[in-house]
Amino acid sequence: MSDWWRNAVIYQVYPRSFHDSDGDGVGDLKGITRRLPHIASLGVDCIWLSPVFTSPQKDMGYDVSDYCDVDPLFGTLADFDALIAEAHSLGLKVITDQVLSHTSDQHPWFREARVSRDNPKADWYVWADPQPDGSPPTNWHSHFGGAAWEFDPQRGQYYLHNFLAAQPDLNFHNPDVQDAILDTCRFWLERGLDGFRLDTVNYYVHDQQLRSNPPAQVAPQVMATDLFGMQDNIYNKNRPENLAFLERLRALTDEYADIMMVGEVGDIGTRSIRIMGEYTEGSARLHMAYSFAMLSPEFSADHFRTCIEGFQQGAPGGHPKWSFSNHDVERHVSRWSQHATSEDDIARLACAMLMSFEGAIGIYQGEELGQTETELVYEELTDPPALRFWPGIKGRDGCRTPMVWEAEAPNAGFTSGNPWLPVKAPQAARAVDLQEVANDSVLHFYRNAIAFRKANPALQSGRTAFLTAPKAVLAFRRETAEQTLTCAFNLSKEPLTLTLSEAANLTGPYNAALENQTLTLPGNGFAYLSHDGHLSLSA
Structure with a gap:
């Protein structure tokens, strides 16, 4: 098996916002396939697709109701197969976002589980009785506001959800759940997929004793939607039993040639670096992992050095992936604007720096254009936390607005219809067609920087x-x-x-x-x- 992934440059595609082929205002698989030559022209090795599976779309596909089919919003299984075939013909690997820690509440598994306490799926999710006063079983918080528990009157119990109440957590202590999840992963590997990006990979297993978390040991970070930072989250995630499932998943992928898994470690600070190392140590767990350590507002030499040295020292046998932007955080050109001599200058600096890092590299769509965060008003929002807590939080829509292809075309060439999020003038001004004809553009800089990385042994290994x-x-x-x-x-x-x-x-x-x-x-x-x-x- 090859280690193609070790120094790979991975390009993240957010399918809703890449290219719309049918005019319904939402990007789709045929649209991505049409635009694959652009991705290939960058010199990247792999594309990561955010979820395209069947979903009610309460959290933009991160609430899966069928792990083994494509949502009609994005196309069909045949469209998916065509995308993989075309990507492979262009020399690109393809991985998909696997959301394994939780499902949609519309998934057949959960619909059966909530009917009674003694049906075949009764123990497939995390259920618990109320406390004597009716309050939730633990003090755990949901990332999207409120308790991480929702009371279900049909069963007379609470179920766990680390995110929306419409995203109940699976019970990974149940071996039948693990077997079923592994079967869904095998389904995609059999279709020729090259691996997985594992969403919230450190959330799979919860504390079976349902112990409440202690207060945070460091200064708490209180946000409008997220009180996680006020607790030391040792019982609702990062459980040691997680490693055993990762080893089962690795054993599955090792049955196939040249498969890669990269895990998203949903944590911050030094703990995130430690977990990245733990999850990638040796050859029986993940191939690599990334955290939110470099997706933060912090922009200092000491910070980046601490992240990289922390991984070197804490996991000499592990493997990192470094990214500056993704679909969950403000775009880094805007996030680090206070340190910028200009938007293009900070975009080039970030690219040059990222391409010099040891390990694999992640690029989020539009990053190669120096794209900035889109400013939205409340009426334009779709992100659940933003809709609930506006104006305390702006949400994630600002980094998810559509790719801009042709500056003068309607919606900058993204769609002929009404786009699900607006395309605004500051973003359209960075369209691909304008940057193609400007030799000093950020787009050309990315191509040159990626080529330089690949041509130099020192930057490869x-x-x-x-x-x-x-x-x-x-x-x-x-x-x-x-x-x-x-x-x-x-x-x-x-x-x-x-x-x-x-x-x-x-x-x-x-x-x-x-x-x-x-x-x-x-x-x-x-x-x-x-x-x-x-x-x-x-x-």
């Missing part, structure tokens, strides 16, 4: 060694037997001048200047330096 540098500079060496590169990134808006300890040459994408052994980094500046020996930097 070189180990990372961090260098001492001024506070605003992230600097490290990537080194193999045949090549050494030093990477330097100025995360501030102010120019900086560094002195090199030895001669070097600028290579690859850069916006810095090098004269003799003096390196000048403009605000948001970056440089790749080729050299012999172990270069050091000083202010």
Whole structure:
């Protein structure tokens, strides 16, 4: 089996917003297939499809009611097969988002489970009696507001839901549940899928004793929809039994050639890095994992170094995937705008930095255009937390608005109909067709940066060694037997001048200047330096 995934660049497609082929205002599988040449032109290795399975769409497909079929909103199984075939012909792998921790409340399994306490599916979800005063069994919070428990009068019990009440959690302590989930994964592998992105992979197993969580050990983070941060979430997720199921899942994928699994670790801080390492350690668990560590507003050299070194030290045998944006967080060009000399400058800096990281890389659709967050008003929202808690939270719609293909076309070429989320002028101004004809565009920069990453052994397999540098500079060496590169990134808006300890040459994408052994980094500046020996930097 090959390790194609180890240094892969993975492009996330949010199907609702990529391209609409039939004019109903929602993106679909045929639309994605039509636009695959754009993805292939970037030089990426793989596409990750957010959920396309049958769903009531209460949480945009993350509430699955049939794991083994495509929702008519997106097309048919034949459309899915055609997409995989076309992607493979273009040299692209395809993975899908598998939402295994919970289902829709419309799934046949849950419909049967809620009928009584003694039917064949009665123990397939997490049910518990009320406390003597009628309150929920534990103090666990839902990510979408309120308790993580919903009372069901038909059974006279509460059921667990870490997200919407319409997303009941499966009971992974039941081996029949694990077997059924594995069968659904096998269904897609048999259709030629190349692997899975595992949603909320650390939420599968709950504490069977239903113990309440203690208060947070660090300063709590209180948000309008999410009180998770006020608890130390040791009983509702991250349970040790999770690893046993991951090993069963890995054993299944190992029956097939060249399959990859990447897990989303829904956690923050140092714990997320530790879990990433734990879940990817050895060869019997996940191939790799990513967390929200780099999807946060924090933008400092110390933060990125802490994330990478934390993984190196905590999981020397594990494998990371690093991303700056996805469908759940504000786009990074907007999220880090206070550190930017311009939107395009921060987009290029982020790309150059991401392509230098050791491990696999994730790109979210539109990121290659330097796309910004869309500002929406309440009447335009679709995201459940935003609808419930506006204006305390804006929700996730702003990063999910449609891809922009042709600036002058209706809805920037996304659809001939009424788009499910609006296409606004600031986003349309970054359309693919405009950037194709501009040699200095962010799009061309992404292509060049990805090509440079793939052409250089040091960026493919070189180990990372961090260098001492001024506070605003992230600097490290990537080194193999045949090549050494030093990477330097100025995360501030102010120019900086560094002195090199030895001669070097600028290579690859850069916006810095090098004269003799003096390196000048403009605000948001970056440089790749080729050299012999172990270069050091000083202010």
